[in-house]
Amino acid sequence: MRTIAAVAAALSIHATQAIAQDKADVAAAKKEGKVVWYTSTPIETGQKIAKLFEETYGIKVEMFRSGGSAILRRFLQENQAKRINADLLTTSDPAAATELGEQGLFVPFKPANFDKIPEGAKDPNGNFIAQRLNIITIYVRSDKLPAAEAPRTWDALLDPKYKGKMVMTDPSFTSLQLTVVGMNAKLKGWDYYEKLRKNDIMIVQGNQQVSDMIKRGERIVAAGALDSYAAEDRKDGHPIETIYPSDGTYVIPSPTSVVKGSPNPNAGKLFAEFMIGDAVQKLFPEEGSYAARVDMPPPAGSPPVKDIKLLAVDYEYLRKAGPGVKKKFNEVFQ
Structure with missing residues (x-):
């Protein structure tokens, strides 16, 4: 099992092996017209991300925001009741994301910029990608x-x-x-x-x-x-x-996963792709957070992750x- 120490190692790598990227179907996503996002992203940042996506694609974002453990409880309760509401799930629990991915609850997806996410902050099969650190x-x-x-x-x-x-x-x-x-x-x-x-x-x-x-x-x-x-x-x-x-x-990644069997699967993939695109990843340092991508700077006045002494998880x-x-x-x- 990878530890977060892998994140620090990967952050020093700027050129990684090319990875075949999955493409979201923009036309199909627009036809669905909305995406339901369960997230523990800080509320103001989450609202900005949702607004950016709506302005870019004209697709409505329904955001349910709470703490990471609360988000997971709601998602699992709905899944057990066979009532899938969320298209995209963002928490701060890599252990849970790994386990749920292994259970087949997510759609493997490797969007553009997948290769710029540190190895310790993504699932190699694409079951999750870090939104931020x-x-x-x-x-x-x-x-x-x-x-x-x-x-x-x-x-x-x-x-x-x-x-x-x-x-x-x-x-x-x-x-x-x-x-x-x-x-x-x-x-x-x-x-x-x-x-x-x-x-x-x-x-x-x-x-x-x-x-x-x-x-x-x-x-x-x-x-x-x-x-x-x-x-x-x-x-x-x-x-x-x-x-x-x-x-x-x-240092803990926030995994984002595309939910299997969701109402708006194409919009979910497009939003996942958008999450690690330039607009959102540049937003995090501006908000005082660390972006997930290795090519983004740390927040102003904060050290790069590679310069922080890390505790392994x-x-x-x-x-x-x-x-x-x-x-x-x-x-x-x-």
Whole structure:
């Protein structure tokens, strides 16, 4: 099973072997007239992508947006009821995307620019392609916590001086946090989260809620959260510092898959192709996120992924352990 370390290796490669590309049928997609997109993409970015697609092709996008774990639950419930509504699925759970692809729930599709996606961020058979790369960092209110006092490692978050000052997301809602909690618990043991609980860390649903808490100053340390929110908040003038933990940072792809048996299969393929096209991939750095393609720059003021110390992610382990991780987390923080 590939680890996220493969992403860093692939990012240094600018010329890759040519791959036969699948073509979306634009005329058939326009005839269908709409595409239904289930996504955990940050809401404002998702709306911009949908608008760009509608303006380009005249095809309506119906977007259902929620946390990655919530998106997957809805998709699986509908699939089990044999009621397929989504044409395209974008989450932040490569382990789940791999498993669902192996179960035959997706249409293999390798659109234009497939060769520009890092090996660790796509399925070689085309069952998913990364829409973007998610950088999970610590970020703090720099006006309330001087740089010298800010936590610089994951273990530093256990220091009692941060008691009552931290906030983090819930792995039952966001699949990004499921990856972080699953791997941290595997590496450090559940005692790590027991100590975080004793440090009065606040649990909220998703990364937007973390951002809101930090901006309002109700909490001043985001203890492992999506950095694109911090970048966007900085752009809006909020005093926020991003910290890439010196003991390693998680970089997690957001897989996009074309759903098998969907109502608008051609529009789904066209939207998947559009997702890794120039217009969308250039949008991510402008929004403070990392694009999936290796030929795109990092967000302004942020380091290239190849310059960040990465923590490997064992997706095979997460495929098996995911439900137990959610259950144990809820037991610890209930």
